[in-house]
Amino acid sequence: MTSDQSDHGGNGEKDGSRREFLKAAAAVSGVLAVAGIASVMKSVVIPSVPAPSPSSFPRVKVSSLSELSAGKAVNFNYPLDNEPNLLVKLGQKAEGGVGPEGDIVAFSQICQHLGCIWDYVPQGGSPEVNHSYVASQPVGYCPCHGSVYALTQGAKVIGGPSPRPQPQVQLEVDGSGDIYAVGMGPPAVFSHHTGSNDVTYDLQGGTEVT
Ligand code: FES
Secondary structure (H helix, E strand, O other): OOHHHHHHHHHHHHHHHHHHHHHHHHHHHHHHHHHHHHHHHHHHOOOOOOOOOOOOOOOEEEEEHHHOOOOOEEEEEOOEOOOEEEEEEOOOOOOOOEOOOOOEEEEEOEOOOOOOEOEEEOOOOOOOOOOOOOOOOOEEEOOOOOOEEEHHHOOEEEEOOOOOOOOEEEEEEOOOOEEEEEEEOOOOOEOOOOOOOOOOEOOOOOOEOO
């Protein structure tokens, strides 16, 4: 074998080793990439949310048809005395609405993002914390991070970071026009904002409203 052939043989071996090395490196980086994606996915997975926990809810008078006019909101605690909700006569038919116009609805007011208390903003209005936002429909607007809930559509999320709609309070109107809270639909009521990254859901820590 000439020194020339020997050099070619050596280069061939080197090329082969380089190819094997590059293949192995590509395989390892592929595994790392998948692991990285899995890790990111894990961090953004939204936890499953239990339904509200009481097996039976109290029946509590909240307002009456005669006390409400379009745009009027009433705050009340339900089903526990530390769980704020907002009842409002929207002036337009709403999903789950009661009353002659089907426009009276109520929702938990504890934001499903991180537990702040959202405010009612009528159509055409702006929240106190953000005058540049003009509501194109009646909404719940959270002052903390700007989640927006469409109150005629079961408080579904139409803006901001909230991952879920607000739990809707089930209402009934009796023969004399009194409006009662009789239950709450899913998802569970988010726990109160504690200033930490609290991600629990509860109907605890308060006394049942009667
Ligand atoms: S707590 Fe309501 S948007 Fe963040």
